[in-house]
């Protein structure tokens with residue numbers, strides 16, 4: 368479902384700070400070498416938004432679930448204050464090897480720690496007494512409920528959690544939606560709205576981004 372007119376969509380992108388050479392090259396390489404998967408990469412306006420959010424939160428510890436070839440992790444890492452760290456979780460050695468190359472080129476590799484393996488395991492293995500200040504979820508959609516709970520447990524009060532693709536291309540309003548990923552997101556959207564531990568706002572940025580703030 369095209370819920371934003373393509374002309375407006377292009378206009379939005381054209382009126383956000385432009386990507387630099389590193390991000391442009393990463394987007395081009397991802398499109399050229401992984402044409403079937405490149406749609407998973409966040410857009411530049413979303414990346415710029417992540418950088419700004421991170422700059423506002425000033426996290427000591429940020430967590431990303433779903434690295435792919437590294438676009439969003441570069442945007443998050445660039446917003447970190449001195450001494451801030453990004454823990455980046457993914458299952459794919461192949462895709463994150465591209466990310467590692469571009470983290471180096473962007474000069475942020477020293478701030479990012481990659482943990483390969485199912486994100487649910489990596490999150491559960493994290494100590495509960497080391498507060499997470501910022502988190503971004505952009506991985507397998509059926510895993511989101513677990514990632515949300517495990518991250519919320521560790522998020523400090525006032526910490527921010529952003530979730531990508533919460534509109535599922537508009538299918539969250541389709542009463543006939545049967546796809547497991549669509550249903551998982553639909554249910555989680557409802558659960559977050561009713562969750563008294565947080566305040567939240569859902570933004571129509573690209574495929575929808577929910578910003579959650581822990582009370």
Ligand SMILES: C[S@@+](CC[C@H](N)C(=O)[O-])C[C@H]1O[C@@H](n2cnc3c(N)ncnc32)[C@H](O)[C@@H]1O
Nearest residue numbers: 407408409433435438439457458485486506507
């Ligand atoms: C939508 S892409 C992430 C896009 C990325 N944020 C970007 O800006 O390019 C989803 C990623 O989630 C990863 N993924 C899928 N299932 C996972 C799981 N169970 N645990 C951790 N990562 C997973 C995939 O390998 C893929 O790289």
